[in-house]
Amino acid sequence: MSENATSEEIIICQDVCKWFGEFQALKDCSLRVRAQEVVVIIGPSGSGKSTFIRCINRLEEHQAGDIIVDGIPLTRDVRNIEQIRSETGMVFQQFNLFPHLTVLENITLAPIQVRKMHKDEAHETAMALLNRVGIPEQADKHPGQLSGGQQQRVAIARSLAMSPKIMLFDEPTSALDPEMIKEVLDVMQELAETGMTMLVVTHEMGFAREVADRIVFMDAGEIMEVGTPEHFFTNAQHERTKLFLSQIL
Amino acid sequence: MTTAADTSLDRSVMPPSERRTLLGWMRRNLFSDLLNSALTVVAAAVVFLVALLLLRWALTTAQWGVIPANFNLIMRGQYPAEEAWRLWLALYLLGGVIGLMWRLISGKFSTAALIVFLIPLALREVPLFSWMTRFHLLVVAGAGAGAFYLGAYLPIQRSVRAAVYVLLGYLVVMLVILRGYSGDAGPMPTVTTILWGGLLLSLLLAFFGITLSFPLGVALALGRQSKLPAIRIISVTYIEFIRGVPLISLLFMGQVMLQLFLPDGFPLVDRVLRALVAIILFSAAYTAENVRGGLQSISRGQYEAAQALGLSTYRTTMHIILPQALRAVIPVLVGQFISLFKDTTLVALVGLFDLLGIARTITANPDWLGTQQEVFVVVALLFWIFSYTMSYASRRIEQRLGVGER
Ligand SMILES: Nc1ncnc2c1ncn2[C@@H]1O[C@H](COP(=O)(O)OP(=O)(O)O)[C@@H](O)[C@H]1O
Numbered sequence: 001m002s003e004n005a006t007s008e009e010i011i012i013c014q015d016v017c018k019w020f021g022e023f024q025a026l027k028d029c030s031l032r033v034r035a036q037e038v039v040v041i042i043g044p045s046g047s048g049k050s051t052f053i054r055c056i057n058r059l060e061e062h063q064a065g066d067i068i069v070d071g072i073p074l075t076r077d078v079r080n081i082e083q084i085r086s087e088t089g090m091v092f093q094q095f096n097l098f099p100h101l102t103v104l105e106n107i108t109l110a111p112i113q114v115r116k117m118h119k120d121e122a123h124e125t126a127m128a129l130l131n132r133v134g135i136p137e138q139a140d141k142h143p144g145q146l147s148g149g150q151q152q153r154v155a156i157a158r159s160l161a162m163s164p165k166i167m168l169f170d171e172p173t174s175a176l177d178p179e180m181i182k183e184v185l186d187v188m189q190e191l192a193e194t195g196m197t198m199l200v201v202t203h204e205m206g207f208a209r210e211v212a213d214r215i216v217f218m219d220a221g222e223i224m225e226v227g228t229p230e231h232f233f234t235n236a237q238h239e240r241t242k243l244f245l246s247q248i249l
Numbered sequence: 250m251t252t253a254a255d256t257s258l259d260r261s262v263m264p265p266s267e268r269r270t271l272l273g274w275m276r277r278n279l280f281s282d283l284l285n286s287a288l289t290v291v292a293a294a295v296v297f298l299v300a301l302l303l304l305r306w307a308l309t310t311a312q313w314g315v316i317p318a319n320f321n322l323i324m325r326g327q328y329p330a331e332e333a334w335r336l337w338l339a340l341y342l343l344g345g346v347i348g349l350m351w352r353l354i355s356g357k358f359s360t361a362a363l364i365v366f367l368i369p370l371a372l373r374e375v376p377l378f379s380w381m382t383r384f385h386l387l388v389v390a391g392a393g394a395g396a397f398y399l400g401a402y403l404p405i406q407r408s409v410r411a412a413v414y415v416l417l418g419y420l421v422v423m424l425v426i427l428r429g430y431s432g433d434a435g436p437m438p439t440v441t442t443i444l445w446g447g448l449l450l451s452l453l454l455a456f457f458g459i460t461l462s463f464p465l466g467v468a469l470a471l472g473r474q475s476k477l478p479a480i481r482i483i484s485v486t487y488i489e490f491i492r493g494v495p496l497i498s499l500l501f502m503g504q505v506m507l508q509l510f511l512p513d514g515f516p517l518v519d520r521v522l523r524a525l526v527a528i529i530l531f532s533a534a535y536t537a538e539n540v541r542g543g544l545q546s547i548s549r550g551q552y553e554a555a556q557a558l559g560l561s562t563y564r565t566t567m568h569i570i571l572p573q574a575l576r577a578v579i580p581v582l583v584g585q586f587i588s589l590f591k592d593t594t595l596v597a598l599v600g601l602f603d604l605l606g607i608a609r610t611i612t613a614n615p616d617w618l619g620t621q622q623e624v625f626v627v628v629a630l631l632f633w634i635f636s637y638t639m640s641y642a643s644r645r646i647e648q649r650l651g652v653g654e655r
């Protein structure tokens with residue numbers, strides 16, 4: 001039973017292509033992610049990592065290939081897009097919290113507006129999530145009054161409030177001062193341990209080695225190599241993978 | 250040991266003490282060097298001279314008798330004296346509405362609330378006013394305070410939205426009270442709008458011009474950003490057309506051309522309403538451009554975060570984009586609204602008797618020949634009071650909303 005659940009493929013990307021004008025940012029990218037799996041995407045800057053995960057919740061539109069999220073095909077159909085988005089959380093490099101709302105309002109907005117959750121229930125859930133990310137005392141502050149690490153933890157809580165099945169992370173620690181990186185990675189690791197399906201773009205190799213089930217290496221819009229952390233750090237196949245790893249490690 | 254260290258630390262943290270004396274301030278700001286000192290002396294001389302001449306005129310030459318003699322005209326134009334109680338009734342309600350809105354929006358009785366509350370009480374000290382007027386002003390203040398306190402017991406959820414509904418309700422009720430509903434006789438006989446005048450008309454044109462052009466302007470600003478080409482083109486065409494035309498020409502068009510756009514046999518729309526429509530259409534285009542500035546200041550990340558959470562375009566606009574965009578342009582919008590208030594004087598040129606129109610009739614009256622200076626000074630003063638109040642209020646709002654942002 002549980003074997004069955006974990007082997008279910010919750011994200012299927014088949015030959016996904018994406019152009020910005022003339023420029024091809026994604027070239028036949030294929031990847032299958034099982035439920036509860038943690039996949040880390042690495043690669044040089046400009047290789048298409050962000051574009052790839054942003055296609056999965058339609059922040060970017062792919063022009064060829066298929067994307068199926070939790071059995072829902074990603075098409076132009078607005079209902080499909082909305083359904084996929086409500087099952088998929090996303091955490092951005094720049095946090096993108098809503099500066100005019102308090103921390104609590106940031107977290108409760110979508111559950112109240114989209115899930116039609118009752119206000120009190122949304123509050124309770126939000127406080128529980130703030131406890132989980134370790135900053136319940138910041139509930140009534142505005143994002144501008146928090147440190148970067150705290151803001152990113154609020155952003156994670158905001159996504160989790162929609163009870164997503166999948167979480168997408170786009171370089172969640174790249175905009176943080178070094179001393180705040182760990183507090184965010186800790187939250188992400190805890191999340192991974194609870195069985196969340198996660199797709200994480202990051203340069204944090206320690207996190208990748210410890211938490212990832214698989215690592216994907218992208219270069220120039222292509223998925224070059226996919227494998228376990230062990231595979232990557234001991235016998236990567238491609239020259240470019242080795243070169244990249246040698247530069248970053 | 251520790252205490253010594255603490256005190257030395259304390260001292261180093263303290264800023265160097267500033268001299269707060271008047272002399273010190275003057276030395277630093279007005280007489281810092283030779284050129285600055287010379288400019289200060291010259292400027293002071295000019296200001297002094299102008300003030301002296303004005304004061305001499307005000308206290309000796311000026312014939313102030315024209316103001317009390319025409320006081321009712323200046324305040325309400327030809328609005329019949331026997332129906333003037335309806336104006337007071339509308340003001341009572343306004344006091345109550347402001348008190349209630351204050352409760353719904355802020356919930357606290359702050360200094361600003363106290364100032365607003367004190368305005369009618371301060372007005373009672375104007376020496377011109379009769380005891381009846383003073384009594385009315387007392388009721389207005391009482392209605393404000395009463396509504397604020399009783400508002401706490403109303404079964405309404407505190408929110409800006411509720412306050413907006415209260416305001417919209419008031420607009421309708423006020424119009425019914427001023428205009429009347431019972432024909433020639435009855436409890437509230439009709440007072441045609443052409444009789445409305447003076448300060449009453451100026452304030453009404455500005456008030457309705459602002460409140461009605463605002464939503465239209467916001468809609469146009471959003472329309473200009475729309476993904477649908479038809480909506481975008483209509484919005485852009487409208488905005489660019491209106492912005493290329495002076496208000497006065499719109500006012501004339503409203504008087505002579507509105508009929509062309511209405512179906513045959515449509516009853517003649519009254520002239521004040523035509524002027525108001527022109528003002529609203531005009532102001533909306535400028536509101537749209539100002540709001541667009543605010544919309545452009547919102548980063549892509551805000552849209553993306555909202556989308557990623559599954560918020561629809563409509564909800565994203567209402568909850569995320571507009572609140573931030575409008576906040577960013579409050580000062581510009583208030584500036585525009587102040588201009589609008591002053592621009593309402595143009596209706597005098599199409600034959601309406603707003604504050605300026607009334608001033609022109611008074612000074613043209615043979616009984617009051619040669620009193621132009623006095624009348625126009627008072628008109629200017631009235632405009633200044635309301636304009637300054639608006640700009641002061643906007644600065645307060647900015648300060649309050651600025652807290653905790655970004
Ligand atoms: N909106 C866009 N318009 C044009 N080109 C873009 C856009 N977004 C990304 N690109 C280009 O696509 C490529 C991949 O970008 P991105 O996915 O952000 O890379 P990564 O996240 O791996 O650094 C880059 O060359 C980038 O310049």
Ligand SMILES: [Mg+2]
Nearest residue numbers: 049050051171
């Ligand atoms: Mg990127």
